[in-house]
Amino acid sequence: MANRRIIIGDKEYQIPERLLSLGITPVLGIGFFLWLATGFYQVGPDEVGVVQRFGKVSRVVQSGLRYHFPYPVETVNTPKVTEVKRIEIGFRTVGKNQFRTVERESIMLTGDENIVDAEMIVQYKLKDPEAYLFNFVRPVLTVREASEASLRTIIGRHGIDKALTAGKLMIQEETKTLLQSILDKYDSGIQVVAVQLQDVSPPKSVIAAFKDVASAKEDKNRLINEAEGYRNDVIPKARGEAQAMIREAEGFKEARMKRAEGDVAKFNSMLKEYKKGKSITKKRLYLEAMEDILPGVEKFIVPDGEGGNLLNLLNLTGKESGGKK
């Protein structure tokens, strides 16, 4: 077998004559098959394949091993359609549970010309892969800019107190609606999954004043509670005292009645006796009473007729007297 010597540069190659006699046909053949083989592609479970034939969309295929005619006849894009993408407005996640505020994005004017610091997360996914691929440029930037514009528009419609407290949910919903309408206007094929307001707070330089309002509210409640406490202490005591007064009076009444009844009972039984022998009983009662009274009493008994002349008694008391003659 004869070899042909071929010199390329300063290298010398020995190539069998037979191979050369085949010409370039096998090279072309192998090349053709390799070219055909570039048409195999894989569509992941979270993707769809959008195949373009000569630039025009010819079909959209689901996940699996797929084939398209090789470039330049057909090309394929495999956008992730189930993946939910996330954009942060007003802050960036810089590490695990670490965030950095972006004040340029988060500081905004409210409807009553105050300023708030608002942070938001926007989640979105593709609802129309064709529109997403071919209708507009720079999808991430587009969503970001539209989100910022939406949030500021909506915050601009509401007052600061609403934005800081009760209106959060409403602002979230309105922002979502507006953002979706903007993205639909761009025919972007993007669906807003969720808009979440993270943190809406007063700007740093005035936050102390806002916190003081909260503590003032607490103070108000505390003052009222203390007063209520005082009331709860005083009123039952007063009621107790009132009940005591009434019970005492009732006791007095009962006692007064019973005493009267007792006195009457005694009187009645005495009267019964008295009626049996009037003068005797009277006398007896009188004497008994005197027996009771007189033993402890200093007494003077003066003779008849002199009962009215008290001057005679002055000595008897043993006291100083200027009346004696």
Next chain:
Amino acid sequence: MKKLGIALILLGSIIFFSTVFIVDMTEQVVILQFGKPVKTIKEPGLHFKLPIPIQTATVFDNRLLEYDVPPEEILSKDKKSLIVDNYVRWKIVDPLLFLQTVQAIPTAITRLDDIVYSELRRELGTHNMSDIITENREIIMKQVTHNSKVATSPYGIEVVDVRIKRVDLPKENEKSIYARMEAERKRQANKFRSEGEEEAQKIRATTEKDKTIILANAYKESQQIRGEGEAIALEIYAKAFGADPDFYEFVRTLETYKKIIDEKTTLVLPSDSDLFKLIGNR
């Protein structure tokens, strides 16, 4: 002879490939014949033209394009200065017109910037600051978009959306807003505290009042009860003693003596009194 054949094939394929071209989904093409536009293709797919150098294809983007306008200081109707940051979404709708008037995207953006900026400035100049910030922002944007659309249509451009991303106040105005916010909150805090004291005072005063009333009512009731007791007692006495008033007087007088006469009392008794008449008559 063989070499000539190869050369012909080569030439043929060059000519063939310059007649065939692909228009992508994102593209639109203007065909020029010796520099003169003859055809606009917006339909994606495989297309043919006469070979170079007779016809050439110029490709333009078919997609919605982006332009972020740098922030500008704009005066509102009430002469307040605002820093407005907006963006524009636009597309080439008439590539031929586009090619004839602005040729390429960088020139187009310069033109777009001029138009949008002046429209924005004009429109914002007819509104007060509070309107721009609050309710009317969207109406203003719609108006600016509309006006810009009209103004850019001679360039084969359609302005789809002009949108304000941010409206901020210059730094010094921001400071005065902060000062106002702080003052407002202080006022609120003071109000809450005063209200608290007011409420508390009210409650305490009401408490004192209620206490006084409760005790007074109790006094009233207890006096009534006492009175009733006295009345009943009187009635009982009167009924019983009425049976023999003389005897009652006698008994009651004796009882009274027992109570009022004690060891400090000095009694002077005449010897002819009932009790001592025996002594005197001796």
